[in-house]
Amino acid sequence: MNTGTVYPQHDDRFLWDRLREGDREAFGEIYRRYFPPLFRYCSRFTQDAGLVKDTLQDFFTDLYLRRQALQTPEKPKSYLLVSVRRKLVRALGKAPRSRELPDDEAHIFTLELSPESYLITRQSAALAERHIQQTLDRLTLRQKEAVYLRFYESLSYDEIAEIMQLKAVKYARTLVYRALTELKPLLAGAETLLYSR
């Protein structure tokens, strides 16, 4: 399988320069590096894994075919996330169920804690778990998305603002801190549990 084993050590700039010259191995390496985070991110917006795979297939095919018009992005990960988000939201808009929704906005962003989270392992009672999910669900879609990008993908506020098309970087920060304020009682509860043992 040609998934790029020639350039595992090279940095992104090198790979993008090679991609522009039509190097399929470099393309394979970019695919290998970025398909997993793009898939993870897209899966937050829809349960339809088939739609996500189709979208990513078109996206990467276009990336290679339009390679000569590409600029080497300053931050490849956020460049790819913002481009794929646009494509996915458009594809979701076309899906028959959601015709009534505005074209440029997603209507879902799921954020669930992993079973590995302290909040869940320490408060294993089903009731507590439901309480935690309810608190998470109180976050707005945009707060959820910003929290995911910040804490799961470790992106900077600059990058988050770019991906979510916010007018200023400070709005990305505000989204994250509002969310953290909502979650504070949960975090404080977990800390008490941890240190009382």
Added chain:
Amino acid sequence: MSYQDYDAADFAADASFQSWVQRTDEAAARFWEQYAAAHPDKREVLREAQMMVRSLRFHAIEVDPADMDAVKAAIDGVLDTEDRKKNRHSLVRRMLIGTAAAAAVIAAVLVMRGPAEADMLTLRTGFGETTTLKLHDGTEVWLNANSSIRYPLRWKSGDVRRVELQGEAFFKVKHAPQGLHPRFVVHTALTDVEVTGTAFNVYHRHDSAAIALEEGSVTAGGKHMQPGDLLQQSALGTSLIQSPDGGFSSWMKKRVVIRDGTLATVALRMEDIYGRRVRFGKPSLASLPFTGSAAMDQPELLLKAVCTVHNLKMREENDTIILE
């Protein structure tokens, strides 16, 4: 933004910090344990950040590798067809040109082959091994252990002289060689060093880069350096300081020198140069200070010095050296 300005949420979002808390990366662990020991004022903030990392673990849907391969195969199918279409066009064109002068055909074929990729060479050194080489323009390179350099067999007159480095090397760059481009660039994953006739050391491992300038002038990371300067780049930012003499490029005299370092520095050097893993019985040992040197072919002397200075014992377990 530097770590000094980080609040708990910033630390909790930092990928390297996360891998420390989740114990997925030993190099990160070494760094953060050292950082925590050196910044007692950050203790509360770091504790809060740890708690956030442990709590804010989200459920993610990861792609099945088989699906990822299947999508790639579908893409490759489309792209192969596209590439074939293009080649068919150029074949027609080549046959037309074939009736004209033979020289024109050769030129067309060369253009289609693109950049002369086959002429790039790579030289690699193993652990504990150093080497020297002379490039086409007369530039001399000393390559430290566990490093590699990629360079062309020859440069064309219009091309910027460019090499790619992983690990550590000392360069004595030929100034304005006749018929060749005056610029000389050393590319690493983190930084580009731009040179015009000079001697300097480039170090790039573990996501940090250090450039030490001996003579001449270079520009790196947007900063212009004077002889004796040391430029350090890492996730923490870029800083320009006076180079401590002997620390860098002492390896050219086949010596390993550690100046104002810690036991963590010793461990890192042992891993970089000899491929030997060093662990500590207690994490706190990593931040003990250390200054010392040894001949490159006798790394055990450096470890013995560490043991004597800090009254430690050394033992080996499955190829790992343990200090306790």
